[in-house]
Amino acid sequence: MDVENRIKELVDILNKYSKAYYIDNSPLVSDVEYDRLYKELEDLEKKYPEYVMEDSPTKTVGIKHNNKIKTITHEIPMYSLENSYSIEDIKEFYTRLYKLFGLNPEVTVEVKMDGAALSVTYDNGRLQQIVTRGDGKSGEDITNTAVIKNLPKKISYKGRLILRGEVIMPKVVFKQLNKIRGEMGQPLFANPRNAASGSLKLINIKEASSRELEMYIYGTAYCDEEFITHTASLDFCKENNLPVSQYLYVCSSISEVEQALKTIEDMRFSLPYDIDGAVIKVNNKDYQEEAGWTAKFPRWAIAYKYKAQQVSTKLLDVIFQVGRTGAVTPVAVLEPVQISGTTVSRASLHNEDEVKRLNIMTGDTVFIEKGGEIIPKVVSVQEKLRSDNAKEIVFPDKCPICNSLLEISEDDAKRRCKNTECPALVQGSIIHFASRDAMDIKGLGEKVVEELYNAHLINNYADIYELNVSQLENREGWGEVSAINLINAVNDSKNIPFERVIFALGLRHVGAVAAKLIAEHFKSMDNLMNASFNDLEQVKGVGEETAKSVLSSLNDKNIQEIIARLKSYGLQMEYVSSATGSSLKGSTFLITGTLDKPRKYYEDLIVQNGGTLLSGVSKNLNYLIAGEKAGSKLEKAKKLEVKVISQNEFLNMINR
Ligand SMILES: [Zn+2]
Incomplete structure (x- = not known):
């Protein structure tokens, strides 16, 4: 041959x-x-x-049909966890549960691995799908590219099973990988977490398998079988040879919880993979449901983050950044140093009070740490090591960008540029307007905003809607395609709901949650523009400070003009409730037992049709939807003479 x-x-x-x-x-x-x-x-x-x-x-290109990755919606949303950084928070959490249930609830304490969360589906005994967490509502389908060493392709259980777990790269594999990459002149991964996420979408299977990724299941999101406790669901996973972390402690008092947290912290650096804390969960599933969820987090679980690692380095300089609210923030420029696997050369100094408190000078040796925030912070100064050349940090009286005089606000000790035309404020407000949680205009990030602002194409966020393809396509670095893409993204943003339009305006103190509350309350921009201070204070969840700042912003002629323009471009100026029907209005519901689809599916139907979900059986409950294997809730409902209906009777109520 x-x-x-x-x-x-x-x-x-x-x-x-x-x-x-x-x-x-x-x-x-x-x-x-x-x-x-x-x-x-x-x-x-x-x-x-x-x-x-x-x-x-x-x-690098291996199996060809693998190279397109789709985004898909999670059947059951992937919640994130509330983070806490002190044992006091954990005590509060436990006390809250105690008050709710009237007893010391059993909780589990598990290691919180520092990797990437995945959702894994098995059906008929086979691994069907692996999806990244994404934004919690939808993620990327990586079924064909993810190579996870310890995740079985087949299991003995034949029912439908949706699992949640963390994929990690062991520390030794990470070290070796970076060593090889360094030798080959390839960019290094910042930490094992980034390396793990980056390895999930590799097309070359041999390369992917060399990354030796491991996964650990930490929960079942759906199973045809119902479990009484979280630990029972994990035992079920173990019986099916699914990988479950061995570090789990069942505790029935706050002192046992503290002990478990301490045990995990002590072994933290000797584990073969990175962890960044521990997770505490209510063990009993009925209790979990009773505790319920906030918009973002389950109320029955909390993450406890261990203190970040501290590293010493030198403060080379302090620069002053101007944010979109005009606040001037001192930023430490550091001699680059490695911390928790990342190279750090900048750190936040927050404000003037913080600089005074730290008694920090340029040239000092400082300790920095990386906590829950993305930006590291300076925590202390080694004054004994201060040299004669150390220089005092002087705050500017004038805006470093536009040179106008700064004002010092009393509430947060920050100097602010009050010049509404200051390039830093204008660009910052446009970047915020276009950001993902606001108008979500893809392609209009920091760099592009700066470019278009400097070219006088946009001077405020309303100008975005006047942009056209011919202005953009001949610019350096642009082309017809990128110009059309941006204009399409701008046009798409006209469908973004009213509450996000309010958020996008960037009014001081109005975050995404307050914006939603304001939108729900006033229903339209016209009503909001006519609102008095009293009207604003009436909004549930909006305080005096927010009401004041909204009022003063909306009285500003420039903002009024901009809002009028946004309206003329066709942005959403009226609130549309996410409920699609009202046939269940005024009725309360609770689900128990196993239905033919995940519980979340029925819960969404209830809310979409104007019904209200309750967290437990009480006299206020109108309907209990009971599926197979319904237990104590069914009994209780019968005792209280609450109407019990089947899933089909429920579907009839909404004409499905
Ligand atoms: Zn300025």
């Missing part, structure tokens, strides 16, 4: 073997045999580069 044909044969065989091994989970040959053939191919390719085939497993 000639060389060319042998290469072809090897490529075919190896691709077949790797598909069998990684996708079908039924290896056709031993690893040794595979590696021998792979080596033969590699050697031949080196000697005869002219015969290297496009689909060779030695090249």
Whole structure:
């Protein structure tokens, strides 16, 4: 056989073997045999580069049908957890539960691995789907690219099962990977977490498997079987040979919780993977439901984050940044230093009071730490090491951007630029307006806003809607496609709901939550513009300070003009309730037992049709929807003479 044909044969065989091994989970040959053939191919390719085939497993592109990654909606949203940084928070959390249930609830304390959260679905005994967390509502389908060493392709359980877990890269694998990348002149990964996420979408299967990713299940989001406790659901996973972390402690008092937190903290740095804290969960599933959820978090779980690692370095300089609210923030410029696997060269100094409190001078040796925030902070100064060359930090009287005089506000000790035309404020407000949680205009990030502002194409966020393709397509770095994409994204933003339009305006003290409350209360921009201070104070969840700031902003002629323009471009200026019907208005519901679809599906239907969900059986409950294996709630409902209906009776109520 000639060389060319042998290469072809090897490529075919190896691709077949790797598909069998990684996708079908039924290896056709031993690893040794595979590696021998792979080596033969590699050697031949080196000697005869002219015969290297496009689909060779030695090249980055492996199996072709794998290279498109879709975004899909999570059947059950992936919640994040409330974070706490002190044991006091944990005590409060536990006390809250105690008051709610009238007893010391059993909770679990588990290690919180520092990786990427994934949702994994099994059906009929087979691994069906792996999806990233994404924004919690939808994530990326990485079923075909993710190679996770310890995740079985088949399990003995034949029902439907949706699992949640964390994918991690072990510390030794991370070190070795970065070593090799360094030698090859490739960019290094900042930490094992980034390396793990980055490895989930690799197309080359051999490369992906060399990353040796591991996954640990921390919960079942859906299972045809119902579990009484969280630990029972994890035991069920173990019985099915699914990987579950061995570090879980069941506690029935706050002192036991504290002990478990301490135990985990003590072993923190000796574990084979990074952890950043512990997670505490109510063990009993009925109790979990009774505690319920906020818009963002389950109320029955909390994450406890361990103190960040502290590192010392030198303060080289302090620069002053102007944010979109005009606040001037001192930023420490540091001698670059490694902390928790990341190189840090900037840190926040918050405000003048903080600088005074730290008694910090340029040239000082300082301790920095990276806590829950993305930006590290300076925590202390080693005054004993101060040199004679150390210089005092002087705050500017004038805006470093526009040179106008700064005002010092009493509430947060910050100097503010009050010049509404200051480029820093204007650009900041446009960037905020276009950001993901506001108008979500893709392609209009910091750099582009700066460019278009400097070119006088946009001077405020209303100007975005006057942009056109011909202004953009001939600019350096642009083309017809990127210009059209941006204009399309701008037009798409006209469908963004009213509450996010309010948030996008960037009024001081009006975050996403307050914006939603204001939108729900006033229903339209016209009503909001006519609101008095008293009207604003009436909004549930909006305080005096927010009411004042909204009022003064809306009385500003410039803002009024901008809002009028936004209205003329067709942005959403009226509140549309996410409820689509009102047939269940005034009725309260609770679900128990197993239904044919995940509980969340029925809960969404109830809310969409104007019904209200209750967290427990009481006299206020109108309907209990009972599925199979309904337990104590059904009993209680019968006792209280609450109407019990089946899932079909419920569907009839909303004409489904
Ligand atoms: Zn300024």
